[in-house]
Amino acid sequence: MTSMATIEVPTSAPPTELRTSDLTLGYDDRIVVRSLDLTFPIGRITAVVGPNGSGKSTIIRAAARLLRPKGGAVFLDGKAIARIPTKEVARRLAVLPQGPSSPEGLTVERLVWNGRYPHQGFLGTSSAADAEAVAWALRQTHLEDFSERTLDALSGGERQRAWIAMALAQQTPILILDEPTTFLDLGHQLEVLELLGELNERQGMTVIMVLHELNQAARYSDHMVAVQAGSIWRQGTPDEVMTKELLEVVFGVHADVRVDEISGKPYCVPLSRATEADTEAAS
Ligand SMILES: Nc1ncnc2c1ncn2[C@@H]1O[C@H](COP(=O)(O)OP(=O)(O)OP(=O)(O)O)[C@@H](O)[C@H]1O
Ligand SMILES: [Mg+2]
Incomplete structure (x- = not known):
């Protein structure tokens, strides 16, 4: 990864807590998540x-x-x-949804400028700090040479990085990313995860990310939340969550879980699919 430029510390005071209380979620008549109480540790990944x-x-x-x-x-x-004004929420928390869609013809630079919306004044006047944040976000995602390209003319991985750049330009104390490494090759996956790690370490940025790659999740997080059928199956440190039982009960896979000597973090080696009988016996 290239060296990090100095990062402007976010202007708003860092939040101290993001939590859900008795949260029930669903679509139309269907309930997907029931009575969820979850606290996202602030300043952690x-x-x-x-x-x-x-x-x-x-x-x-x-x-x-x-x-x-x-x-x-x-x-x-x-x-x-729900009671906090939209702009205020957007100054504290940036989100990269899963599979975001964008208007046709939007350039990378325009997209990243959208991340500055919550910081701009009445009538959307922009400042030097806005331009600096946009340039910084483009640099961090190695998209400087792509700024004039339209999103539809990018590869899946380049487009994903453009969305990450937009969220970074927002310069919020909390960054929420839903599968930020989708479409990225291994080098770019690690680059994004390392960048998030640096933002966390240097600025105390709270990072909340959905990841499918369990070894990366364990390696790059302080706290893991395992979700099964809309409830928390278990949460805690990677050591506490990344277990044989997680693989078997939640993912239906027999696996070995070992400790990586260099990072000290657990990693799994999948062996085979578990049968339903195995999964039930383990749960
Ligand atoms: N817009 C929607 N309308 C109706 N049902 C939905 C909608 N979005 C998600 N669901 C349903 O809600 C459930 C949870 O979906 P969700 O997208 O939260 O899963 P996920 O854990 O993010 O999965 P993935 O790993 O595939 O992204 C699924 O059964 C899904 O079909
Ligand atoms: Mg999803």
């Missing part, structure tokens, strides 16, 4: 893991106020997020 359809994106979208709860609430610094 949380990885949310779980099988397809378990409710990860639903939880993430509600936490970022993109989905209205059917019951309960999300609290940012003890205040119901």
Whole structure:
């Protein structure tokens, strides 16, 4: 990775808490998540893991106020997020949804400028700090040479990096990313994860990310939340969550879990699919 430029510390005071209380979520008549109480540790990196359809994106979208709860609430610094004005929420929390869609013809630079919206004044006047933040975000994602290109003319991985750049330009104390490494090759995956690690370490930025790659989730997070069928199966340090039992019960896979000597973090080696009988016996 290239060296980091100095990062402007976010202007708003860092939040002290993001939590859900008795949160029930769903679509139309269908309930997907029921009575969820979850606190995202501030200043830490949380990885949310779980099988397809378990409710990860639903939880993430509600936490970022993109989905209205059917019951309960999300609290940012003890205040119901539904009652905080949109711009204020966007100054504290940036979100990269899963599979975002963009208007046709939008250039990378325009997209990244959108991240500055919450910082701009009345009538959308922009400042030197806005231009600096946009340039910085483009640099961090190695997209300087792509700034004039339209999103539809990019590869899947380049487009994903453009969305990450938009979220970075927002310069919020909390960054929520739903599968930020999708479409990225291994080098670019590690680059994004290392960048998030640096932002966390240097600025105390709270990072909440959904990851499918369990070894990366364990390696790059301080806190893991394993979701199964809309509930928390277990949460804690990677050591506590990344277990044989997680693989078997939640993902239906027999695996060995070992400790990486260099990072000291657990990693799994999948062996085979577990049968339903195995999974039931283990749970
Ligand atoms: N817009 C929607 N309308 C109706 N049902 C939805 C909608 N979005 C998600 N669901 C359903 O809610 C459940 C949870 O979906 P969610 O997207 O939260 O899963 P996920 O854990 O993020 O899965 P993935 O790993 O595939 O992204 C699924 O059964 C899904 O079909
Ligand atoms: Mg999802």
